[in-house]
Amino acid sequence: MIRSSRLWSWIAFALGAAYFLLPLAGMFEFSLRARRGEYSFQAYQNVLGDPQFLATFGYSVLMAGFTIVLGVLIVAPTAFWVRLKLPGLRPVIEFVTLLPLVIPPIVIVFGYIRLYNTSSWLPMTGSALGTDILLMCGYATLSLPYMYRAVDTGLRTIDIRTLTEAAQSLGAGWITILGRLILPNVFVAVMSGAFLTFAIVIGEYVFAALLNRPAFGPYMVWMGSNKAYEPAALAVIAFSITWACMALIQLATRFQKFTKASR
Numbered sequence: 349m350i351r352s353s354r355l356w357s358w359i360a361f362a363l364g365a366a367y368f369l370l371p372l373a374g375m376f377e378f379s380l381r382a383r384r385g386e387y388s389f390q391a392y393q394n395v396l397g398d399p400q401f402l403a404t405f406g407y408s409v410l411m412a413g414f415t416i417v418l419g420v421l422i423v424a425p426t427a428f429w430v431r432l433k434l435p436g437l438r439p440v441i442e443f444v445t446l447l448p449l450v451i452p453p454i455v456i457v458f459g460y461i462r463l464y465n466t467s468s469w470l471p472m473t474g475s476a477l478g479t480d481i482l483l484m485c486g487y488a489t490l491s492l493p494y495m496y497r498a499v500d501t502g503l504r505t506i507d508i509r510t511l512t513e514a515a516q517s518l519g520a521g522w523i524t525i526l527g528r529l530i531l532p533n534v535f536v537a538v539m540s541g542a543f544l545t546f547a548i549v550i551g552e553y554v555f556a557a558l559l560n561r562p563a564f565g566p567y568m569v570w571m572g573s574n575k576a577y578e579p580a581a582l583a584v585i586a587f588s589i590t591w592a593c594m595a596l597i598q599l600a601t602r603f604q605k606f607t608k609a610s611r
Contacts, residue, residue, distance in 0.1 A: 372587065379580035391581035400567060401582075405550075408564035411480070412549035415487040416542045419495045420531075422488065424538065427499045428530055432508055445496040448489050453554040457486060461558065479559050486555040491548050495541035502537025503530075543593035550589055 382390035395401055430441050448456075460482050464472040472478030508530060515525045531538065556563030568586065572579040 372584075375580050376584050379577055379584055382577040391577040392585075395571075395578050395581050395585065404562050404564045404567040407562050408550050408556075411484060411487060411563065412546045414484050415491065415549055416545050418484060418488045419491055419541065419545055420499075420538060423492070423495045423499050423541070424531060424534075425526060427496060427503055428508065428526060431500070431503050432512060441496075445492050448492055453486070453490060453552075454558070456489060457555050457558045460486065473559070479561060483555055483559050483561050483563075486559075487545070487549050487552065490552065490555075491541070491545035494544040494548070498537045498541035498544070499534060502534030505537075506530075506533045540597045543597050547590045547593045551586060 379391050380387040430437055464470055466474040472482050515529050550564055553565035557566045568582055571582050
């Protein structure tokens, strides 16, 4: 029975791996056909050598960094305060953080445009800086479900009430408690949310396209409409970035376990 169960487990694993990996392998093989009659990395050279690729990718990386900072500044104090002082509101906060998964991004961005256009009371779309701020807020909204759950899961692993009371008995204020005590103890959870946010920002299309910002998502769509082999190469690069983020999450988790075990 045990051997039979293991056999079926391996069969299910193999089928699942084939379902996900075979299309990726086919896409990678197609991206190597830029030169007729031979395999080459010509498509990757064309993509990486395109100035527009570097500009859009650099812009999205910069926006991802600002979005991560904004998300941590919003989520970490909120999750900490709700778990410490307002545990009865946790279902409400969790429901609110799930709304970006229910409300389509196009509805959110049209709401931004309607509220903050050049004829509104706060004309943020009239300047590049204002539009970038709107885009950053939109990205933070899309990543809210993942960032909040990552931080909240990290807070569950520590006794924040005891740590807070001990810090207050030594004269620490709320900012000191959060910045020097709570965040270092949930660093891996924050990094997990940060990497997920980074992956979301890199591939997001709707917000950047409708706000007319030079982000990486619209560039990928444009490339797919105008090129043959380069879109496949660009998709492989985008998948590689996402996998790298997932690998960094695993490395951060293992590093924290190793440091705790060595203490």
